Amino acid sequence: MNNLKQASIQYILNNQAPSGAYIACPNFPTYHYSWFRDGSFIAYAMNLVGEHESAGRFHAWVADTILKRVDLIRTVLEKVEDGLEILPQDVLHTRYTLEGEDGVKEEWPNFQLDGFGTWLWALHQHHILAGEELSQNCLDAADWIGLYLRALWPQPCYDSWEEFPQDVHTHTLAAIYGGFKALVNLGFESYQIDADQVQAYILEHCVYDGYFVKYVGSFTVDANLLGLVLPYQVVPLNDDRFKKTIERIETSLLKEGGVQRYPTDTYYGGGEWVLLTAWLGWFYAESGLVEKAATCRQWIETQANPDGELPEQVPLVLNDPNYYLPWLRQWGEIASPLLWSHAKYLILRHVLK
Numbered sequence: 035m036n037n038l039k040q041a042s043i044q045y046i047l048n049n050q051a052p053s054g055a056y057i058a059c060p061n062f063p064t065y066h067y068s069w070f071r072d073g074s075f076i077a078y079a080m081n082l083v084g085e086h087e088s089a090g091r092f093h094a095w096v097a098d099t100i101l102k103r104v105d106l107i108r109t110v111l112e113k114v115e116d117g118l119e120i121l122p123q124d125v126l127h128t129r130y131t132l133e134g135e136d137g138v139k140e141e142w143p144n145f146q147l148d149g150f151g152t153w154l155w156a157l158h159q160h161h162i163l164a165g166e167e168l169s170q171n172c173l174d175a176a177d178w179i180g181l182y183l184r185a186l187w188p189q190p191c192y193d194s195w196e197e198f199p200q201d202v203h204t205h206t207l208a209a210i211y212g213g214f215k216a217l218v219n220l221g222f223e224s225y226q227i228d229a230d231q232v233q234a235y236i237l238e239h240c241v242y243d244g245y246f247v248k249y250v251g252s253f254t255v256d257a258n259l260l261g262l263v264l265p266y267q268v269v270p271l272n273d274d275r276f277k278k279t280i281e282r283i284e285t286s287l288l289k290e291g292g293v294q295r296y297p298t299d300t301y302y303g304g305g306e307w308v309l310l311t312a313w314l315g316w317f318y319a320e321s322g323l324v325e326k327a328a329t330c331r332q333w334i335e336t337q338a339n340p341d342g343e344l345p346e347q348v349p350l351v352l353n354d355p356n357y358y359l360p361w362l363r364q365w366g367e368i369a370s371p372l373l374w375s376h377a378k379y380l381i382l383r384h385v386l387k
């Protein structure tokens with residue numbers, strides 16, 4: 035199905051704002067913003083398919099958005115140094131308008147650190163894949179984000195699903211680790227010590243009975259734990275703890291071909307996520323399990339509508355069907371096309387090649 039590849043690239047290009055920001059989903063009012071988390075994977079996918087100019091415009095937009103907020107970063111660094119409590123208004127937002135302004139219309143949980151690590155990782159990948167020197171703006175912004183993460187990573191924050199603010203999340207730490215490693219590889223060698231600390235912390239605190247868990251003190255898994263290996267490489271593909279984690283993800287979250295987020299998810303009833311199915315496929319492909327990866331790809335292709343749009347999730351097997359209708363009434367039909375879903379599909383296509 036070559037069309038879905040082309041459709042994915044086209045949806046992404048069509049929904050990149052003149053500023054360079056990628057909107058999360060054009061048809062879902064609540065997602066009319068750009069998240070660094072989504073956008074970084076989208077930019078990476080665009081690099082993989084040769085759309086370097088698009089990826090470069092996104093990174094330039096992120097850098098500008100960050101550099102406009104250097105005063106806020108300076109203040110929060112001072113507060114951490116003085117041992118003061120970090121308040122919601124002290125932190126960088128997690129999503130921005132397409133013009134790079136804070137999204138202030140609705141209440142939103144903003145203290146999420148994973149997207150910044152993901153951005154550093156994707157910026158370094160852009161440098162490699164586009165084969166170009168990064169602008170001074172991008173490098174300066176990257177260093178500020180490094181300082182920000184260095185100060186804040188031990189604190190509990192909202193996870194990649196924008197939930198559970200009281201916890202320290204394994205996937206968030208993995209993304210931060212990937213971010214520090216990217217900085218080192220970009221020449222900011224002082225962040226090696228931070229990468230080592232985060233990695234040691236994960237291995238000591240985020241493992242229970244030989245497998246990685248959703249957050250410190252948890253006994254359960256989340257499909258976002260895939261990030262430990264791909265792309266952040268906290269542990270190698272064949273790590274025993276990671277293999278046991280994958281077994282648990284397969285047993286408790288893989289439902290009729292699609293992957294759910296975590297066992298008690300209730301968002302739109304907690305269905306199967308396209309981007310997570312692609313993420314699992316990415317892992318299978320890199321592990322040489324090509325048939326399993328191809329099955330993930332086929333499942334995703336079956337979920338596309340006739341226009342080639344991929345949704346955020348599919349309500350086929352729901353964790354708790356009681357929650358489907360309330361979300362539908364609150365926010366409307368499930369977000370589609372979700373650009374992050376298309377990006378992960380492109381990544382899976384690329385590794386399967």
Ligand code: BGC
Nearest residue numbers: 058065069071072194195196
């Ligand atoms: C997801 C986030 C995502 C955002 C925009 C939320 O529902 O939980 O991970 O960044 O949507 O796609």
